[in-house]
Amino acid sequence: MAKVVGIVGSPRKDGNTEFLVQTALDKIQEKGIDVELIRLADKKIGYCIGCDVCKKTNKCAIDDDMQEITQKVKDADGLIMSSPVYFGDMTGIAKSFIDRLRPLRPIHAFKYKVCGAISTGGFRNGGQESTIASIHDFFLIQGGIIVGDDMPTGHYGGTGHDDTSKDEVGIVTSINLANRMVDVIKKLS
Secondary structure, three states, X not given: OOEEEEEEOOOOOOOHHHHHHHHHHHHHHHOOOEEEEEEHHHOOXXXXXXXXXXXXXXXXXXXXXXXXXXXXXXXXXXXXXXXXXXXXXXXXXXXXXXXXXXXXXXXXXXXXXXXXXXXXXXXXXXXXXXXXXXXXXXXXXXXXXXXXXXXXXXXXXXXXXXXXXXXXXXXXXXXXXXXXXXXXXXHHO
């Protein structure tokens, strides 16, 4: 059975970003695809040190929670990456997560992986699209298949602001992203 992993790149548990990722995962699960939510705030993730061991072994030399997370990402059919906006871009923990997935690049682990992004901010136009663009850059470099939120909104992905449990646009764009991911995953199956 297909599976989508949702990564919450916020240092806060049970926050606005997690709410929208869980909203998307719930919709994906309703459509018959397994899901798993991973909170980076719960994990020990060190910084990439550029040692290049992963280029030779396809494994990171740092022994922490990224070993397990990397395997889950590798095995997934879809990946939702999320981050709140911190000064116009993703959080430090989200960037460390992305950097530490370098061992998956030489083996083309993202070649048929359907990828989507969700971002939240304090204001409607508070950097969500630039944060998502940074996440999309990561997906492109890894060779993933990027989808945005589906019509009628049809933009970068899930974009929420303020209290996302009350943000109708954030909820709709995250659900539309989920629907688009399911559509593409099923077409690839």
